[in-house]
Amino acid sequence: KYPPSIDICGTQYPTDEVTNITPAIISKIPIRLHTQPAHPLSNLRSLIESHWPDFAHLSSFSPLVTPFKNFDELSFPKDHPGRSVTDSYYINKDLMLRTHTSAHEVEVFREGQSKWLLTADVYRRDEIDASHYPVFHQVEGAKLYESNSTGMKQLEQDNLRLEQYLAKSNIVIEDVANVSETNPVQERHDAVQAEMVARNLKLELNSLILTLFGGAREGAEGEEPLRVRWIEAYFPFTSPSFEVEVFFRGKWLEILGCGVIRQATLDTAGVQNKIGWAFGLGLERIAMILYSIPDIRLFWSTDPRFLSQFKEGEISTFKSYSKYPSCFKDVSFWLPENSGFHENDFCDLVRDVAGDLVEDIDAFVHPKTKRGSLCYRINYCSMDRSLSNEETNEIHKTVVSRLTNEFGVEIR
Ligand code: PHE
Structure with missing residues (x-):
């Protein structure tokens, strides 16, 4: 999924099996x-x-810091959940955000x-x-x-x-x-x-x-x-x-x-x-x-x-400008057995495709089924323009196809 090295703010960093930083995240760093x-x-x-x-x-x-600085130096135990790749962004095993x-x-x-x-x-x-x-x-x-x-x-x-x-x-x-x-x-x-x-x-x-x-x-x-x-x-x-x-x-x-x-x-x-x-x-x-x-x-x-609503050194009340309409799209899928799927992987995938055009994601889980079946409702909404149905459909299609390719799920 990752090339041998990735560019972060003009410097190349080697990737490895724990790399999980996404282009959407890298673009926020500068x-x-x-x-x-x-x-x-x-x-x-x-x-x-x-x-x-x-x-x-x-x-x-x-x-960019070492996991040592972020965790070990501060007495975090070796098995602290914050260290996991589902919770934190890693460039490689020796460097994280x-x-x-x-x-x-x-x-x-x-x-x-x-x-x-x-x-x-x-x-x-x-x-x-x-x-x-x-x-x-x-x-x-x-x-x-x-x-x-x-x-x-x-x-x-x-x-x-x-x-x-x-x-x-x-x-x-x-x-x-x-x-x-x-x-x-x-x-x-x-x-x-x-x-x-x-x-x-x-x-x-x-x-x-x-x-x-x-x-x-x-x-x-x-x-x-x-x-x-x-x-x-x-x-x-x-x-x-x-x-x-x-x-x-x-x-x-x-x-x-x-x-x-x-x-x-x-x-x-x-x-x-x-x-x-x-x-x-x-x-x-x-x-x-x-x-x-x-x-x-x-x-x-x-x-x-x-x-333009904010001035240096001032706290003022923000006046909401009209919100553009939301467009909801559902995606439901079967998880392959032992998929190791984590909701944060799904959120990062959606964020990577749609950027800030996704307002929120609602999960509906069906625990009664034998195989893991998941259903998410994605709320697409731009903060500064009206999204056309065609555009939202295109974005959603990309989400669905990357979901199939990268997680091996079966769309229902
Ligand atoms: N770093 C802690 C957090 O992000 C907050 C914290 C800072 C707690 C300093 C104690 C002392 O949750």
Whole structure:
């Protein structure tokens, strides 16, 4: 299926048995939406950067990383599902597209940075719908304190200052996520220090959330107050760990993961006598809430009706322009036995043929049949023009024929 080598942004890379990166994905790599002036994702990055003016602001790291950097260096176990070819994009077995900005933690700490933000594009194989896209953007942030008495005095002062600041605000924060048996302080940490660091992490992120959502909601009369909640989480490279969710349109949306950095990560980076926290936040989810952007594909639109609505340094409400009609096409097929078929393979195939013309894919499975029979409904819809039935038919035909050729399925 792949030639011996593939071109990514002007460089040739050898392929092998794990190669699964597609042309549709490769074409996204040079775009770097988070650095395009006035783009909502770039505006949001700037807003977050100005919330922490004394942090280093980094945004030019290549998305091609070794699995070692993306996983091993961060203590991911060898059998972690994120490593599988169904979940991540591989150029070959030694090179992949980063699945999170945490992949750069060790190298940034090794450079000697102790307060930093890093913004980048990240890649995960996933289903297709209005809030999932295989390329999205994260901001990683971290802060380290000296674990001596000077450092701890500083930490205490910072916590007091942030507590006073937050006491004056009127954001509703639910926090039931505490250090516990299932979310422990690390063995190598002093419990008092670790709890102070976790406290600092929560205060810093709550004040960021206030900066991001507080302003946008001023004058939004009659609206429900913004609700934020902290819940216990697990990451291999932090402990204790937390997730933050925001209540939006009747649902809790996860916007970030964070925690107290595992000492092993700092050891690897050659950092001594320091303790600190890190977080990783998804820009798209937050931008969709702040700007009222209804569909994650819109971020990739080059339509002036989209782009002209945004100005550098401003958060404004997006006004939806009329949606073009959808065209639904079904495809049902039998799977050959032991096909190893994975839904993400199907989504990548459709995305490769139809690009952003597919809005979402619905799956109907028939578990009663003996052989695996699958049925998908593909919603074809352009964001900037009306698709003709002929064009949609052509695209769908290509999907069906590639499905037959590449997966050996039998169309019903
Ligand atoms: N990298 C994690 C993710 O993408 C988020 C995270 C970052 C968690 C830093 C803890 C610390 O889900």
